[in-house]
Amino acid sequence: MSRAYRVAVVGLGKIGLPVAAQLAGKGHVVIGADVDAAAVASVTAGTSHVDEPGLAEAVAAAVRNRRLTATTDTAQATRSSEVVIVIVPVVVDREKKPDYKMLDAALRAVGKGLEKDALVLIETTLPVGATRNHVAPILERESGLICGKDFYLAFSPERLYSGRIFQDLARYPKIVGGVDEESTRRAVAFYQASLDAEVRGVSNAETAEFAKLAETTYRDVNIALANQLALYGGARGADTKEAFVAANTQPFSHLHRPGIGVGGHCIPVYPHFLLNDSRTGELELVRVAREVNDGMAARCLGWLDDAMGGLGGARVLVLGLSYREDVKELSFSTALAVIELLHRAGAVVLAHDPHFTAEEIAGLGVEVVVLDKPVAVDAVIVQAFHREYRELDWARLTGLRAVLDGRGTLDATTLRARGVTVISVAQPPGP
Ligand SMILES: NC(=O)c1ccc[n+]([C@@H]2O[C@H](COP(=O)([O-])OP(=O)(O)OC[C@H]3O[C@@H](n4cnc5c(N)ncnc54)[C@H](O)[C@@H]3O)[C@@H](O)[C@H]2O)c1
Incomplete structure (x- = not known):
């Protein structure tokens, strides 16, 4: 009772x-x-x-x-x-x-x-x-x-x-x-x-603490593996998304999705709780996984830079600021790294996120975009694919030349038919 x-x-x-x-x-x-x-x-x-x-x-x-x-x-x-x-x-x-x-x-x-x-x-x-x-x-x-x-x-x-x-x-x-x-x-x-x-x-308490850290670290390492496999498969003409769905029909395979970065205050943070008190040589895999995932944003921007012939002066729109789709949460979001890298490359950075107010977005030092009227952009980076973007009218983005699909969620067919270069983490150009 x-x-x-x-x-x-x-x-x-x-x-x-x-x-x-x-x-x-x-x-x-x-x-x-x-x-x-x-x-x-x-x-x-x-x-x-x-x-x-x-x-x-x-x-x-x-x-x-x-x-x-x-x-x-x-x-x-x-x-x-x-x-x-x-x-x-x-x-x-x-x-x-x-x-x-x-x-x-x-x-x-x-x-x-x-x-x-x-x-x-x-x-x-x-x-x-x-x-x-x-x-x-x-x-x-x-x-x-x-x-x-x-x-x-x-x-x-x-x-x-x-x-x-x-x-x-x-x-x-x-x-x-x-x-x-x-x-x-x-x-x-x-x-x-x-x-x-x-x-x-x-x-005991240590076992319960460790269970949570093991679970979040498993996801971080899994995503790092997905990222590296995607780089390998993409360079060889494989469709990674399709391959992973096929692989995961085997009940022991739980491959996660590759992506432009791992954000939020759990997955990118808790592996450090383990790494901090690990001895030399212990948990090397965990350390490398963190590096792989943290390095994805720069790698993806490198592809976009190549596709555009340079990002200097380009108007680049970041879609989705949250660390993942359909939530309002900026902590450890890859959007912050992406914005910084774009600024460093000399791009003009624009951003949109239905979960944030114009003031909150402007506070990140970017131009605020509303998507209910035409806006001139050279490139788009899909950082968090919020449900609102499923119905996005891409024709409003005038002058669009390239799209970096950082979550591998877009159906690129219509964009490519309009002459837009689409780079996807699900099928990346290669390492
Ligand atoms: N957010 C998630 O998705 C998630 C998922 C699983 C586990 N967790 C765990 O939950 C914890 C809390 O996460 P959250 O998302 O609720 O954080 P949060 O930032 O939304 O909320 C934390 C709250 O603690 C309050 N606070 C700060 N200092 C305080 C103090 N000295 N006394 C009383 N209140 C104080 C803050 O004002 C805030 O309201 C995380 O650290 C994590 O361990 C979070």
Whole structure:
């Protein structure tokens, strides 16, 4: 029999808010805590500041039923809760080292409010060993309590995909690993009372941390392989897209798609959590995969430069600024590297993305384009193929000479019939 818990969710962002709404929907009494006063005000008013299918309705219902409230006072939220979920990002700095600033601030506040017997659940992706060696000491120092005796601590990664978070919450097994057996047991019991998905307790916190890093790194390495295979196949007249679809009919083959770059704050970031504490010679494949994927943008622009006879002075339109299609998310987006490379090559950079305002786009130092009237461009780079681009009237792009299909998603037939050169990562000119 499941029971209702008093829960604090620290960090009401793209993942934290849906998690808070999910917990409230399961009957728990949830307090969301965030340093962003506007986010807290929005939740308090029963609205969602995060764009996610089903979230606005879930937040409205949870606030109406008094199952969800919000505060900027994390210590107070912690004090009145039996379970505290922390979901505040850890990113990497310029040297690709984990940057714990935001998480540590949140943990200090949690520590100040931590009561005896509370269960703390870290859902932020962390390097292996960080729950035990980084999180626990901060909580102990701030609270004066002892981990494993006075309070319990477990790590449980979020593996959700923006745009379908509630479906993923219902079907992805929840991996849970505590710093000791009792922490794992309590964490498993809590998640079983909170999710419809299977809850899978693993040996310890390190195993749960490693599972998340192994999964994201697998995807990065897979994409690097797809990129290299595409270069090889393209240079030999093979249609890579068709070849991969054919190859993946073998159940052991899961080739991902080649592309102009890997973005977002997961896949290009978390391999560094492993690489940072790897010994010389360890994880070489992971290191090379990162280099391959990070090098794709420059390689693709090289092809475009060749096709155009130089990019200097050319008007180049970047379609899609988000790191992937159909979301608004600029963090670690390949669009940023593409814009920088184009500027360096002397091109005039134009950009369009239906998810961003004109001010947000102009803030990137590019010309803002609207696509409902003719616009003069020499080349287009498809960086994120948002669903809006499926109906794009390419005839509005006057003077168009070349298209770089950075996601291998375009049907190039009509463009080629109009004399436009189309270069696709699915069939690249070669290494
Ligand atoms: N976004 C994704 O697609 C995704 C997918 C899987 C896992 N994750 C995990 O979820 C974590 C959070 O991601 P997100 O997309 O929700 O981030 P986000 O940037 O959308 O939200 C983070 C929230 O934390 C708040 N915050 C920052 N410092 C704080 C503090 N000291 N106290 C309280 N709140 C604070 C911010 O104001 C913000 O609202 C990631 O680091 C990752 O580990 C994210």
